[in-house]
Amino acid sequence: MSRTYLAGGRVVDPASKLDGIRTVVLEGGKILEVREAAPSADERANHTVVDCGNLWVLPGLVDLHVHLREPGEEGKETIETGCRAAVQGGVTTLVAMPNTKPVCDSAAQVRLVQARAKAANLCRVLVAGAITRGSLGEALADHAELKDAGVVALTDDGRPVMSAGVMRRALEYARDLDLPIFVHAEELTLSAGGAMNEGPVATRLGLPGVPSAAEVVMVERDLLLAELAQARIHVCHVSAAGSVRALRQAKERGVRATGEAAPHHFTLTDEAVAGVAAPGYPGAPAGRVYDTCAKMNPPLRAEVDRQALLGALADGTLDAIATDHAPHGPLDKEVEFGCAANGVIGLETSLALSLALVRQGELSLSAAVERLCWGPARVLGLPFGTLAPGASADVIVVDPEASWRVDAAALASKSKNSPFLGWTLRGRVLRTYVEGQLKHEALGLSGTPS
Amino acid sequence: MTPNPTASPAQAPAAAELLARAQSGFPRHLLDLETLGLAQIEALLALAATFKRERAEARAGGRAIPRERRELLAGRTVVTLFFEASTRTRSSFEMAARQLGAEVIALQKEGSSVSKGETLGDTAKNLEAVGADALVIRHPMSGAPHLIAREVSCSVINAGDGAHEHPTQALLDALSLRERLGDLRGRTIAIIGDIAHSRVARSNIHCLGRLGAHVRVGGPSTLLPVGIEKLGCSVHRKLDEAIDGADAVMCLRIQQERIGDARLPSTRDYARRWGFTQKHLDRLPAHAVVLHPGPVNRGVEITSEVLDGPRCLVMDQVDSGVAVRMAALALCLGEGERASQPPAKPAATRDAPLDEITLTEDLL
Numbered sequence: 001m002s003r004t005y006l007a008g009g010r011v012v013d014p015a016s017k018l019d020g021i022r023t024v025v026l027e028g029g030k031i032l033e034v035r036e037a038a039p040s041a042d043e044r045a046n047h048t049v050v051d052c053g054n055l056w057v058l059p060g061l062v063d064l065h066v067h068l069r070e071p072g073e074e075g076k077e078t079i080e081t082g083c084r085a086a087v088q089g090g091v092t093t094l095v096a097m098p099n100t101k102p103v104c105d106s107a108a109q110v111r112l113v114q115a116r117a118k119a120a121n122l123c124r125v126l127v128a129g130a131i132t133r134g135s136l137g138e139a140l141a142d143h144a145e146l147k148d149a150g151v152v153a154l155t156d157d158g159r160p161v162m163s164a165g166v167m168r169r170a171l172e173y174a175r176d177l178d179l180p181i182f183v184h185a186e187e188l189t190l191s192a193g194g195a196m197n198e199g200p201v202a203t204r205l206g207l208p209g210v211p212s213a214a215e216v217v218m219v220e221r222d223l224l225l226a227e228l229a230q231a232r233i234h235v236c237h238v239s240a241a242g243s244v245r246a247l248r249q250a251k252e253r254g255v256r257a258t259g260e261a262a263p264h265h266f267t268l269t270d271e272a273v274a275g276v277a278a279p280g281y282p283g284a285p286a287g288r289v290y291d292t293c294a295k296m297n298p299p300l301r302a303e304v305d306r307q308a309l310l311g312a313l314a315d316g317t318l319d320a321i322a323t324d325h326a327p328h329g330p331l332d333k334e335v336e337f338g339c340a341a342n343g344v345i346g347l348e349t350s351l352a353l354s355l356a357l358v359r360q361g362e363l364s365l366s367a368a369v370e371r372l373c374w375g376p377a378r379v380l381g382l383p384f385g386t387l388a389p390g391a392s393a394d395v396i397v398v399d400p401e402a403s404w405r406v407d408a409a410a411l412a413s414k415s416k417n418s419p420f421l422g423w424t425l426r427g428r429v430l431r432t433y434v435e436g437q438l439k440h441e442a443l444g445l446s447g448t449p450s
Numbered sequence: 451m452t453p454n455p456t457a458s459p460a461q462a463p464a465a466a467e468l469l470a471r472a473q474s475g476f477p478r479h480l481l482d483l484e485t486l487g488l489a490q491i492e493a494l495l496a497l498a499a500t501f502k503r504e505r506a507e508a509r510a511g512g513r514a515i516p517r518e519r520r521e522l523l524a525g526r527t528v529v530t531l532f533f534e535a536s537t538r539t540r541s542s543f544e545m546a547a548r549q550l551g552a553e554v555i556a557l558q559k560e561g562s563s564v565s566k567g568e569t570l571g572d573t574a575k576n577l578e579a580v581g582a583d584a585l586v587i588r589h590p591m592s593g594a595p596h597l598i599a600r601e602v603s604c605s606v607i608n609a610g611d612g613a614h615e616h617p618t619q620a621l622l623d624a625l626s627l628r629e630r631l632g633d634l635r636g637r638t639i640a641i642i643g644d645i646a647h648s649r650v651a652r653s654n655i656h657c658l659g660r661l662g663a664h665v666r667v668g669g670p671s672t673l674l675p676v677g678i679e680k681l682g683c684s685v686h687r688k689l690d691e692a693i694d695g696a697d698a699v700m701c702l703r704i705q706q707e708r709i710g711d712a713r714l715p716s717t718r719d720y721a722r723r724w725g726f727t728q729k730h731l732d733r734l735p736a737h738a739v740v741l742h743p744g745p746v747n748r749g750v751e752i753t754s755e756v757l758d759g760p761r762c763l764v765m766d767q768v769d770s771g772v773a774v775r776m777a778a779l780a781l782c783l784g785e786g787e788r789a790s791q792p793p794a795k796p797a798a799t800r801d802a803p804l805d806e807i808t809l810t811e812d813l814l
Binding site: 202203206288290335 | 570611
């Protein structure tokens with residue numbers, strides 16, 4: 001059987017506690033072995049060998065939070081364009097959010113997404129189903145049907161389940177199916193009308209604010225309910241220091257809770273809405289005041305919140321880095337800030353922004369890779385995000401030193417609503433393998449087959 | 451106390467010279483006062499004072515307004531694009547444009563980009579193609595004028611955007627205040643009421659601060675936005691404390707919506723604690739004055755006795771408004787050498803170097 005040897009790169013696989021110069025051997029869509037010996041002359045003659053000297057070989061990224069927009073809003077993104085963006089960004093497994101049109105709350109909807117993802121044949125698309133029918137927060141969707149169709153999680157993401165009673169029952173019912181509930185934590189009466197984080201920047205710009213308490217109140221509520229139901233709970237896009245504290249305390253008392261943070265939340269603060277360049281990025285251009293690419297839900301928070309996210313990513317309180325990739329077109333974004341849609345794209349910048357934290361000394365490399373790969377896989381309880389022998393051959397080859405400019409024209413995503421356009425980032429994905437197949441290859445760079 | 455600079459018309463330089471010098475370095479857009487330098491504010495106020503005086507003299511039956519004034523913007527077109535109802539500001543801008551000889555196209559629209567199905571930028575670009583030299587925009591959403599200014603090459607003047615800024619309102623307040631109090635350096639101005647939703651408050655904090663006044667804001671905590679003190683004002687939660695020893699008190703309108711969203715129990719309850727009455731006015735220094743940007747809820751934020759009394763500048767504010775808007779149009783549409791508006795760096799402009807100040811005093 002034909003093999004691929006990714007030879008002589010720095011292999012980082014936190015799940016195997018491995019960080020060293022190794023050769024990763026792929027065969028039959030699986031990891032055959034990770035070994036110290038370089039490919040022999042015989043192996044070179046009979047198999048594909050990719051020289052990865054000075055490069056990093058990492059597990060493919062697992063992104064727990066992606067809006068693919070299909071069905072319903074194919075003008076913003078399709079499953080194919082979203083998956084292309086994923087492999088270009090080194091993401092080999094993603095979880096598709098169910099807030100499509102219609103909402104993914106039935107087996108038929110799940111199968112549609114699975115079929116289109118299979119046709120796209122780029123990365124692994126896992127599907128999250130809705131907690132409630134139509135994500136209206138009232139009647140429960142058919143969780144068992146969704147489970148049998150293959151969903152890996154339940155969420156009404158984009159909206160909270162406002163009724164604590166409904167949320168309690170959803171957690172209990174999902175517990176029996178061993179499905180985690182992904183929580184979009186937002187108390188709607190506290191966030192009502194808000195366009196950005198409540199604070200001095202919002203006050204200066206005259207924009208209505210969303211207090212971080214709008215998130216924290218619901219994180220606390222849902223952690224209590226998960227404790228009551230003894231259910232698995234995952235807190236999406238944690239943005240506030242108070243949510244980090246709540247999650248940390250819940251984990252300490254044994255609640256089966258996990259959490260994720262998005263690169264935009266750990267990179268930017270609400271100052272970005274005022275066009276102020278981000279801290280820690282000397283090369284980052286100043287943005288525009290009232291830049292709608294700095295608008296998302298939950299909003300960019302204060303520096304104290306950003307610091308709390310960094311601490312929680314470092315100590316593992318936050319298990320995963322997830323992009324909340326949310327494509328929007330010009331009619332949604334090139335409008336007044338107050339009526340602009342929430343959300344930014346993120347699949348293609350997630351790895352580089354995470355590696356920036358390593359350079360800034362906020363995270364060790366192995367912690368960063370863990371939060372991008374094995375951490376999110378563990379949230380789902382699935383065996384991805386590792387290079388352990390026998391695992392799916394989802395592997396990326398990264399040039400850690402390559403600088404690249406985030407350029408709208410070069411983004412594979414159909415939408416270009418990134419707050420990082422024009423930024424120069426370091427760390428570039430040269431190759432993405434999914435189940436051993438090469439799905440993305442950056443052109444004109446080193447690492448071509450020998 | 452320094453003599454009142456704007457009230458000394460005797461040896462004013464020729465208006466043409468004043469205009470030419472003020473235009474030099476004035477930005478093409480008037481979007482906010484946060485980023486407008488002291489020198490530009492002084493230049494605009496000096497020009498506005500001249501225009502106001504000319505109008506007063508003409509009204510009194512003295513000298514007619516000079517012809518070069520009436521033809522200053524001849525052949526230019528000013529479009530007022532109002533996405534919110536307005537009586538005072540819109541009529542004031544239109545009067546100002548006509549006084550300078552410009553053509554005026556007045557448009558009233560309801561709703562935002564989303565409800566219209568056309569982006570605001572596209573609307574603005576179309577108006578520019580029609581022939582607008584200046585777009586005067588009032589919009590319920592903060593930042594709308596900034597969005598337009600990125601899309602068009604004609605002048606954009608902010609006539610009030612959401613809860614962000616209302617630059618010409620603060621400038622007209624400053625003109626009326628200076629005519630009454632003289633130099634504002636060291637003066638204390640209290641702004642009372644719904645600070646959270648007030649673009650008037652924000653523009654005044656920037657403008658008065660830059661002119662050297664101490665600004666206080668006061669109101670119930672539900673109407674005080676988080677971090678307002680970072681704009682350069684002190685924050686007060688008791689009316690007596692807020693107005694103690696103030697040289698001027700500006701009362702803001704209390705809107706009925708504030709009761710619906712639970713920020714206030716009732717206008718009655720607001721008036722009990724925050725309504726400005728003759729009793730409060732009597733405790734202020736004898737020279738102290740009262741302002742209100744209008745429209746007024748008589749008996750809520752201010753009593754009729756104060757509003758109709760001799761120390762209330764409300765009608766003078768309206769008069770100043772036309773002059774300030776004439777000056778704004780003249781400067782933004784002027785042919786002088788352009789300075790692009792600097793990015794938001796309030797700290798840098800607030801501490802304007804002294805030579806900028808002497809330049810403007812020399813202007814006067």
